[in-house]
């Protein structure tokens with residue numbers, strides 16, 4: 030996934046994380062969310078860290094806001110344990126995953142030629158022959174891959190699992206201690222570009238499916254679709270967009286039971302508990318172009334303000350008027366605060382606020398004020414704005430005529446395009462009146478052009494609404510989260526739950542960026558972004574130089590999805 034906006038995030042204690050080229054990995058995102066939570070929430074309550082063990086003991090049986098999922102029995106317990114522990118089996122896994130990292134699938138924002146992706150196809154076909162033999166394999170828009178295993182029961186909608194083949198660039202090679210494309214495994218970690226984002230997941234899905242077939246379990250009652258885009262890091266218009274169209278044409282709208290795509294790892298040790306933050310919504314998106322046109326002329330006889338001065342005034346005002354923080358029930362972060370408040374170890378004022386935020390404005394204000402000074406958490410609760418491009422002026426001795434700026438916005442739940450238009454109109458009006466120029470906003474002439482010129486504010490590119498949030502009340506949510514709970518508490522980390530000191534808290538959440546899933550909205554209402562794994566997010570240097578993923582996380586991807594597919598798609602006895 031890509032996050033182009035944020036360059037530096039203060040983590041407190043003089044710790045600054047630099048984002049190479051502004052790119053983040055999923056794990057780093059989660060790291061930042063929690064770093065933000067830590068800084069934002071715990072600063073005034075530093076003693077809470079040391080008291081985590083004995084913090085508020087919310088009686089979970091009273092919980093109504095955030096029901097704890099009921100465990101769902103792990104049908105493939107034996108195979109799950111085999112995958113997690115068998116060294117012989119793991120040798121093949123290690124070899125195949127390492128090879129996937131040796132195939133360069135780097136893309137740039139302006140990549141036109143994707144032919145390198147063919148090498149990744151070749152690698153997949155060679156490594157996972159049973160998948161290729163058993164599935165209907167579709168190459169969508171040349172390099173998109175869809176593997177379809179039809180189900181015998183047509184009344185059951187297929188499940189879809191998504192990932193992407195492409196990776197971000199390596200940045201400055203001298204920042205790497207590892208060869209970014211060697212796929213080196215040191216006995217614990219794999220190093221290489223794409224290790225975490227997101228070849229671990231993609232190859233894990235292939236491994237799981239290959240093994241199901243090898244074990245004679247490909248008699249699916251419910252269909253299974255694996256869908257892999259190849260330009261997720263550049264918005265998915267080549268890969269996921271065409272895959273979405275293809276699936277909608279072939280199976281129809283709303284024809285998929287549920288889609289799970291890349292996201293934060295399922296098991297995070299944080300704030301005295303374990304968290305699974307399932308991304309169930311995404312912010313909207315809108316870029317605006319602001320243009321100031323004036324007559325120009327010789328700069329020895331200037332007006333008091335040139336078009337550069339006028340647009341500067343607009344930008345200055347715009348930046349100094351941030352969007353208001355807002356927490357509406359549709360924002361999955363409401364669910365996050367409720368779950369953390371009920372089941373976690375938050376400081377008491379915040380826990381109290383989280384419990385009544387849905388109905389009590391004062392409680393919401395407590396949460397919003399916590400978020401206020403925090404670079405990252407802040408933007409899970411408000412629309413962001415960033416002036417990203419400015420152009421104008423062409424000669425030292427002539428007045429600039431047309432000057433333009435582009436403002437990027439990520440729209441929070443509770444705001445919409447009109448929120449942005451009204452702010453643009455407000456500051457446009459100030460400038461138009463002050464300098465006696467015209468103003469046109471979103472094709473509407475608010476003030477006619479004058480002899481001094483005008484300002485025109487319009488869409489730049491195609492805006493995107495906030496994603497319809499996936500319900501946490503559906504049967505599927507219950508089953509999915511129940512599987513996650515059983516998988517981690519009973520299969521992967523039973524020892525961590527022996528004392529009962531920490532809870533495993535499964536919550537909805539959102540992201541500030543978008544993934545391929547925006548292209549899949551028509552296919553299902555159940556869209557989740559989360560992936561198996563338990564990386565230590567506090568020291569994982571994930572998406573910058575020396576990107577890595579640990580073997581454990583990779584084995585969790587394979588075993589979780591082996592069981593997941595078996596659970597949903599293979600007939601019970």
Ligand SMILES: *[C@@H]1O[C@H](CO)[C@@H](O)[C@H](O)[C@H]1NC(C)=O
Pocket residue numbers: 273274547548549550551
């Ligand atoms: C989803 O369906 C609507 C209505 O048919 C259509 O306008 C829209 O383009 C579709 N979205 C995608 C991503 O295909």
